[in-house]
Amino acid sequence: xxxxxxxxxxxxxxxxxxxxxxxxxxxxxxxxxxxxxxxxxxxxxxxxxxxxxxxxxxxxxxxxxxxxxxxxxxxxxxxxxxxxxxxxxxxxxxxxxxxxxxxxxxxxxxxxxxxxxxxxxxxxxxxxxxxxxxxxxxxxxxxxxxxxxxxxxxxxxxxxxxxxxxxxxxxxxxxxxxxxxxxxxxxxxxxxxxxxxxxxxxxxxxxxxxxxxxxxxxxxxxxxxxxxxxxxxxxxxxxxxxxxxxxxxxxxxxxxxxxxxxxxxxxxxxxxxxxxxxxxxxxxxxxxxxxxxxxxxxxxxxxxxxxxxxxxxxxxxxxxxxxxxxxxxxxxxxxxxxxxxxxxxxx
Amino acid sequence: xxxxxxxxxxxxxxxxxxxxxxxxxxxxxxxxxxxxxxxxxxxxxxxxxxxxxxxxxxxxxxxxxxxxxxxxxxxxxxxxxxxxxxxxxxxxxxxxxxxxxxxxxxxxxxxxxxxxxxxxxxxxxxxxxxxxxxxxxxxxxxxxxxxxxxxxxxxxxxxxxxxxxxxxxxxxxxxxxxxxxxxxxxxxxxxxxxxxxxxxxxxxxxxxxxxxxxxxxxxxxxxxxxxxxxxxxxxxxxxxxxxxxxxxxxxxxxxxxxxxxxxxxxxxxxxxxxxxxxxxxxxxxxxxxxxxxxxxxxxxxxxxxxxxxxxxxxxxxxxxxxxxxxxxxxxxxxxxxxxxxxxxxxx
Numbered sequence: 001x002x003x004x005x006x007x008x009x010x011x012x013x014x015x016x017x018x019x020x021x022x023x024x025x026x027x028x029x030x031x032x033x034x035x036x037x038x039x040x041x042x043x044x045x046x047x048x049x050x051x052x053x054x055x056x057x058x059x060x061x062x063x064x065x066x067x068x069x070x071x072x073x074x075x076x077x078x079x080x081x082x083x084x085x086x087x088x089x090x091x092x093x094x095x096x097x098x099x100x101x102x103x104x105x106x107x108x109x110x111x112x113x114x115x116x117x118x119x120x121x122x123x124x125x126x127x128x129x130x131x132x133x134x135x136x137x138x139x140x141x142x143x144x145x146x147x148x149x150x151x152x153x154x155x156x157x158x159x160x161x162x163x164x165x166x167x168x169x170x171x172x173x174x175x176x177x178x179x180x181x182x183x184x185x186x187x188x189x190x191x192x193x194x195x196x197x198x199x200x201x202x203x204x205x206x207x208x209x210x211x212x213x214x215x216x217x218x219x220x221x222x223x224x225x226x227x228x229x230x231x232x233x234x235x236x237x238x239x240x241x242x243x244x245x246x247x248x249x250x251x252x253x254x255x256x257x258x259x260x261x262x263x264x265x266x267x268x269x270x271x272x273x274x275x276x277x278x279x280x281x282x283x284x285x286x287x288x289x290x291x292x293x294x295x296x297x298x299x300x301x302x303x304x305x306x307x308x309x310x311x312x313x314x315x316x317x318x319x320x321x322x323x324x325x326x327x328x329x330x331x332x333x334x335x336x337x338x339x340x341x342x343x344x345x346x347x
Numbered sequence: 348x349x350x351x352x353x354x355x356x357x358x359x360x361x362x363x364x365x366x367x368x369x370x371x372x373x374x375x376x377x378x379x380x381x382x383x384x385x386x387x388x389x390x391x392x393x394x395x396x397x398x399x400x401x402x403x404x405x406x407x408x409x410x411x412x413x414x415x416x417x418x419x420x421x422x423x424x425x426x427x428x429x430x431x432x433x434x435x436x437x438x439x440x441x442x443x444x445x446x447x448x449x450x451x452x453x454x455x456x457x458x459x460x461x462x463x464x465x466x467x468x469x470x471x472x473x474x475x476x477x478x479x480x481x482x483x484x485x486x487x488x489x490x491x492x493x494x495x496x497x498x499x500x501x502x503x504x505x506x507x508x509x510x511x512x513x514x515x516x517x518x519x520x521x522x523x524x525x526x527x528x529x530x531x532x533x534x535x536x537x538x539x540x541x542x543x544x545x546x547x548x549x550x551x552x553x554x555x556x557x558x559x560x561x562x563x564x565x566x567x568x569x570x571x572x573x574x575x576x577x578x579x580x581x582x583x584x585x586x587x588x589x590x591x592x593x594x595x596x597x598x599x600x601x602x603x604x605x606x607x608x609x610x611x612x613x614x615x616x617x618x619x620x621x622x623x624x625x626x627x628x629x630x631x632x633x634x635x636x637x638x639x640x641x642x643x644x645x646x647x648x649x650x651x652x653x654x655x656x657x658x659x660x661x662x663x664x665x666x667x668x669x670x671x672x673x674x675x676x677x678x679x680x681x682x683x684x685x686x687x688x689x690x691x692x693x694x
Contacts, residue, residue: 085500089494089500095664117503121504148433153465154432155464235467
């Protein structure tokens with residue numbers, strides 16, 4: 001099985017508690033801008049987001065210049081970043097400029113990446129507007145775009161100066177967007193905080209966006225993510241536990257062009273299966289998980305198969321081994337290095 | 348004149364001495380690689396450099412895969428970086444890969460930038476092969492490319508894990524390359540260490556590459572640069588003193604397509620003139636400088652005029668002011684904020 005990297009061993013050093021700049025109300029935006037004193041403020045969003053959240057734009061972002069980037073994964077391309085950087089230049093953004101990304105993960109990832117390389121880095125604020133972006137991609141400082149069919153192949157570690165999680169911004173999230181967010185929420189429940197799973201067992205996808213417990217679930221999920229991020233900002237060690245479900249998930253996402261969240265939901269089940277065969281996880285974890293999908297009303301089908309080639313493109317490869325997060329039991333996880341040949345037989 | 352930012356005030360906090368990973372012999376390369384233990388090592392160089400230094404390539408980089416990028420400023424383009432990143436991907440570089448940039452500043456700047464955004468950052472070693480790159484661009488962690496006619500508009504702060512300054516690598520530098528390096532060497536002499544200027548007064552451009560004092564001059568120049576870099580890695584304060592000669596220099600470089608070093612040599616004279624008119628510098632500094640150009644055998648002509656538009660693209664703009672480094676007397680400098688309108692009248 002190769003070297004086991006227990007997460008306990010990898011996190012010995014005490015990390016001081018820090019304010020990660022997560023705020024929970026868009027009303028904070030004016031004070032934030034005032035405090036930063038930028039030379040210029042520019043919004044980056046997509047046409048869909050602007051339309052869906054016109055009320056929020058009117059109230060909080062009135063009179064700010066807006067750059068529209070493509071909706072969805074199209075924003076995360078080399079060409080799209082080039083266009084965005086040209087707009088920065090033509091708007092005359094200097095080193096003291098501030099950009100505000102308003103949108104789902106693709107908006108935050110691409111705007112954050114552009115901000116990180118424009119004039120060697122200008123400041124940005126992230127306002128995630130999907131459940132997935134609120135609990136996952138807007139935290140931890142990872143920016144990135146896709147390249148030659150490989151997800152997040154190009155990017156940077158470049159945290160926003162603040163991330164604003166506002167409940168109103170996700171009120172209009174559709175069913176697929178809720179399911180997308182649930183993938184990452186259930187993931188951190190499995191690897192770190194099983195109380196999240198207990199809370200979810202009383203919910204359903206169709207009513208979650210109106211649930212009184214949603215704010216609590218989001219906060220717990222963000223806290224669990226920062227537990228890893230703060231110990232390993234550059235994603236070289238324990239943070240890779242957050243990759244649970246993603247090695248298989250990314251491969252399935254690319255092959256079948258399904259949403260990231262759906263792919264992670266499937267990837268987690270597949271990776272639990274592998275861990276079972278390696279005798280590292282008890283079958284109850286996967287059975288409970290499928291049961292939770294049932295309670296929530298998330299359809300699950302076993303028809304998706306990961307392509308071996310896509311798995312090989314995974315960033316977590318170390319020579320001929322792959323680092324795979326293993327859920328030992330609900331809320332407890334570790335990293336294990338597995339030889340690729342062994343994994344190939346198990347997929 | 349606006350707010351004066353004295354470099355003394357800006358550097359109050361003690362910075363611990365650090366090893367900046369500068370080595371002075373290419374023989375160190377094997378040990379360095381061994382210590383890092385990369386999954387793969389790839390060289391990045393230009394056709395000219397490979398031809399000129401084939402002896403060095405044979406002795407130190409035998410059997411390593413080589414990526415050839417364009418010579419000169421062409422390497423520093425959005426398209427060229429895209430091609431380079433594709434090669435990284437096709438060579439199967441993973442997060443533990445190591446790239447070694449062998450060449451002048453344009454090779455180091457573009458290879459370093461590509462390394463900084465590939466998989467959110469892989470390690471690189473810089474082996475500068477021009478005097479200019481050895482004393483300047485290979486130190487301080489700035490990577491970058493040109494964009495829409497603006498120099499270094501896109502880039503990152505991403506230091507090499509080591510920079511190797513080898514005397515042999517610049518033995519074959521032509522006259523123009525020596526003059527290019529002298530621009531930055533004289534600059535740090537003026538702003539920080541006037542003993543560099545004294546050493547240069549005994550040299551001539553045509554014999555400098557064989558001078559016994561060259562190694563001493565290079566080491567002093569690198570030390571002076573790190574004095575600022577270590578206090579201000581992100582170039583937000585005192586480090587901007589290193590920009591002396593560059594605001595006008597960059598504008599002239601772009602307009603007349605002359606080398607960076609030549610442009611800085613001219614830019615320094617022009618910026619001293621401006622400081623004289625602002626009564627911030629005594630005329631002797633400029634007179635001594637022109638005298639030094641004469642001793643060294645650097646031709647100087649007054650025919651170049653900076654374009655106002657190009658000056659406005661400078662990264663050191665803060666709203667309607669520009670931060671300009673001022674040489675108070677030889678070896679002593681400070682930063683001064685000057686309103687753009689005032690500067691426009693003086694150019």
